[in-house]
Amino acid sequence: MPSLYWDADVVIVGGGVAGAGTAHALATxxxxxxxxxxxxxxxxxxxxxxxxxxxxxxxxxxxxxxHIHGYQVVASGIHHRVHGFLGEWGFADLEIDHPHQTVLRHTNIHRALHAAFAGHGDLVSVRRGARVSAPLFDDRDGALRGVTGTIGGEPFRALGRIVVAADGPASPLRRAAGIRFEQRYRYDHVHLMTTCPRPDAPQLDHRTARYVGADGITMIIPLDGGTQVRVAVQLPVAEEMAWRALEPGRLWRRMVARAPMLAGAPSALAGEPHTYRAHLAHAERYVQGNLCLVGDAAHVVPPTLGQGMNMAMLDADVLAAVVRRTLDGAATLDLYDRLRRPANEIVLASSHEQTLVQTATGPEVDEHVLRNYAWLADPVRRREVAERVAGLHNKTAEQLGILDLAGDCRR
Known part of the structure; x- marks a missing residue:
């Protein structure tokens, strides 16, 4: 028998945005x-x-x-090295409680989610440093009862009536349940990510900036209260290692050539660059018995529209309402799959479409850039983009009718 034993209504494997968000939604x-x-x-x-x-x-x-101390972004500008500023779209005209994005380092989002657990009393128990080794099935009926693993060198067993896999795109729990994860598209580029001090550019005042053109997209995102910026440079896969091998000065000059706005930064790079390849993947289902998938364990989306965390938090919101109803005997977990998977399918398709448009490369991109971004002059089109990115086309648990306005599930 393990020396450590824990139990709760739900066992969540993974404490990132998806897992921590699910714990918050459940406690609510x-x-x-x-x-x-x-x-x-x-x-x-x-x-x-x-x-x-x-x-x-x-x-x-x-x-x-x-607990979220970030920088508010109200609009996103699109630029071209030759034609300059093409236009911007934003959230100011949307009738919502939070008509902006909030930007802060991912680690601080993670910290904020965990700091806020104190507000839920005994409903959330967090075990950091817990390495899950295997799912735990009931010999009688084959149902998933929890997981086993080690923490600090000691074995543990965690049991729950429901298990949530928030353990990322490689999800061992999803594989153990036999749920197929379809890799639908692997894009022919990588994103080189780094940070630098904010350039002296009014265009970055509560705004992000995107340079589009023959080389693909370069994104500039304010961080740390607007004092720094995150820069994502699109590169062909074949050029990844060559860019990573550049000494800092040459790398900086290449980045400025891609995004001239960076030339106004008071100094160059802050920290080592990181690269990752974008891809699109979707689980064939989100529920198997009493196992549910959330976040990257269920879907992986390219970063073009910034929908990854949005999808994960909506997963958590809807799953919590379904779990409450399931524990009360008023629904089954399959309701979560029926509600969320089709909605996420639409987001994946939209993100894929925009990724192909915004990351297109070649001389024809420069040739047709004014035509391709003429929609920025159309207020209706700009509002459509803002609504889609804001997530307003996706319904929360309350809007789906499985939560009342007080936050209690209907019996």
Whole structure:
């Protein structure tokens, strides 16, 4: 028998945005959970910095928003090296509680989610440094009862009536359940991510900037209260290692050539660059018995529209309402699959379409850039883009009718 034994209504494997968000959403409806997070600290990741308006509303409902100390972004400008400023779209005209994005380092989002657990009393138990080794099945009926693993060298067993896989795109729990994860598209580029001091550029005042053109997209995202910026440079896969091998001065000059706005930065790079390849993947289903998938364990989306965290938090919101109803005997977990998977399918398709447009390369991109971005002059089109990025086309648990306005599930 393991020396450590824990139990709760729900066992959550993974304590990142998806797992921690699920624990918050469950606590909001009175469901207890154990969060098992492999990392003992809060690692720095060069992505996942932008929280969309709909997600800000969910964080507010969960009591996390007071712990979020980020930089508000109200619009996104699109630029071209030759033609200059093409236009911008933003959230100011949307009738929502949070008409902006909030940007902060991913590690600080992670820290805020965990700091806010104190507001849920005994409903959330977090075990950091917990390395899950195997699912635990009931010999009688084959149902998943929990997981086993080690923490600090000691074996543990964590049991729950429901298990949530928030353990990333490689999800061992998803594989153990036999759920197929379809890799639908692997893009022919990587993103080189780094940070630098904010350039002296009014265009970055509560705004992000995107340079489009023959080389692909280069994104500039304010960080740390606007004092720094995250820069994502699109590169062909074949050029990844050559760019990574550049000494800092040459790398900086190449980045400025791609995004001239960076020339106004008071100094060059801050920290080592990081690269990752974008891809699109979707699980064939989100529920198998009493195992549910959330976040990257269920879907992987390219970063073009910044929807990864948005999707994960909506997963958490809807799953919590379904779990509450399931524990009350008023629904089954399959309801979560029926509600969320089709909605996420639409987001994946939209993100894929925009990724192909914004990351297109070649001389014809420069030739047709004014025509391709003429929609920036159309207020209706700009509003459509803002609504889609904000997440307003996706329904929360309340809008789906499985939560009442007080946040309690209907019996």
């Amino acid at each position: 409806v009175g469901v207890s959970s154990i969060v098992l997070e492999r990392s003992a600290d809060f690692p720095e990741l060069n992505r996942g910095d932008v929280i969309q308006p709909l997600s800000l509303g969910l964080l507010d409902k969960w009591g996390v928003l007071p």
